Amino acid sequence: MQEIKVHDKLFVPWLTEQTITDRVKDIAADINNAYAGKKPLFIGILNGAFMFASDLLKHITIEAEISFIKLASYKGMKSSGQVVTAIGLDVDITDRHVIIVEDIIDTGKTLHQFLPQLHNQRPASLKTAVLLHKPEATIHPVDIDYCCFSIPNKFVVGYGLDYNGLGRNLPAIYQLKD
């Protein structure tokens, strides 16, 4: 893999497509075991989680449903501090086993704000499946139940994650070059 340019910034390869695929399959197997007979409802957080949610669900072999919501707070490489619900939830989660599917937990602000709203709707259980976690950056605590990769506190693109709208279609993950 070679370094790439997105807008004005250079990014270096960080996680290959194969590495991601292998780990996503492992997480799917863990979920299949834990949720057998429970018909979980996956909720993907758009935009960033579209690719992770799609690949994860291909390896879910138990009965399951998926829906999406759209939350956004980032502008370029910085959190705006404001988490906006651009598209809300269209399913009743009361008494459902819910698994949130998120691409990245950075400061933790997005899920820290959003999870209590879901708890209020009294799901039977509420867990999180997260592709990337930046432990050094997380200042708002979030319980992560299924985590694919812990990564350093550097901006990343690819596999659903963008830099100012570009890079989401890359099948691998790249890290901002020093």
Ligand SMILES: O=P(O)(O)OC[C@H]1O[C@H](OP(=O)(O)OP(=O)(O)O)[C@H](O)[C@@H]1O
């Ligand atoms: O832990 P945090 O610091 O809150 O950051 C994580 C959030 O940032 C990204 O969303 P973004 O606002 O960039 O929207 P997007 O998913 O449409 O790219 C990502 O998809 C997470 O939802």
Ligand SMILES: Nc1nc2[nH]cnc2c(=O)[nH]1
């Ligand atoms: N693309 C991208 N979006 C993010 N949102 C929060 N952290 C990140 C990151 O490192 N990269």
